[in-house]
Amino acid sequence: MRPATRWALVVLVLVVAGVVAIWPRPDGSPQGEPARAARPSQDLGASRDLAALRPCPRAGTEGPQPLRGIVATCLGDGASIDAATTVGGGPALINFWATWCQPCQEELRVLDGYSQQPGAVPVVAVQVQSGESDGLELLARLGVHLPSLHDEQDALRKVLKAPPTLPASFVVKAGGPVIQVTSPLVFSSPEQVREVVG
Structure with missing residues (x-):
């Protein structure tokens, strides 16, 4: 060869x-x-305990039509929940945030402060574009205990046609209409929240 x-x-x-x-x-x-x-699913029990979030509301009413049937995870207990039932028939405030969003962090503190005032409407924080464990860790670090959903599929933002920028807030009016908050784009005080939600 x-x-x-x-x-x-x-x-x-x-x-x-x-x-x-x-x-x-x-x-x-x-x-x-x-x-x-x-990969086994991550056990978030310790993170949930540390974050000590208030329970996700489960209103007796069906909630706004666009949100019905959209299932998200309640960050506080890990349960699956129909997003419409968390806001009920309104009034309520929905706030979209992510762990990488710097303005979201200060706004979450403002919303948490507002939510603890007498006469406050329910505020539901919705974490998007970031993992549950990261969200729980951030909320614990910020000392924010808002009822919070984790919307892994970003379905809530899509159905509400929310802008790609964060944070983004929506007011659920009594009876169900959902309106985007455009002024202010980022809440800087509980008084601003109160003015917007009425």
Whole structure:
């Protein structure tokens, strides 16, 4: 066998071995990499205890039509809940936030302060675009105990046609109409919240 032919065979064997080594297995992992066990769901019990969020409201009324049937996770206890029942027939305030959003952090403190005043309408914070554990950690660090939902699919914002910028707030009027708050874009005092919600 000529040296050129021998080298061509060696290269061919190496190429075939390399392809076999990286070819996906039925479980989706490459041959040279051990199959990974399914990642267990994270136990957030300790994080929930530390955050000490107030319970998610579960109003007896069905709530606004656009929100009906949208299921989110109550951050306080991990239960699945129909978003419409958290605001009931109104009035209420819905606030969308994410852990990476700096203006959201100060606004969450303002909303929490407002929510503890006599005569305050229910405020429901809705975490989007960030993980539950990160949200619980942030709320605990901020000392904010608002009833909060985690909307992993961003379904609530989509159905309300909320802008991509955060934070974003909506007022649920008595009887169910949902109106976006455009002034102010970010609440800086409990008095502002009270003026907007009426």
